Amino acid sequence: MKVKCVLCDTINDLDDKNPLAKKLRNRPIHTYMCEECEKRIEKRTKERWENGFEPYRDPKKNDDW
Secondary structure, three states, rough: EEEOOOOOEEEEOOOOOOHHHHHHHOOOOOOOOOOOHHHHHHHHHHHHHHHOHHHHOOOOOOOOO
16 A cells, blocks of 8 residues: 655555555545654654643533433
């Protein structure tokens, strides 16, 4: 299966039996990112967290259900 990275537009081949290929084939809303882009995003995210950036998270509610 040929896939295209959403960030850098490189085209890669995935084995048809690969779980990622099956996920992309069965759920078209999922997108593919190459390993290089994934590592770059992971590295920059960790750098931001170390510098004190806190992503917004909804406060947890006490649900007395």
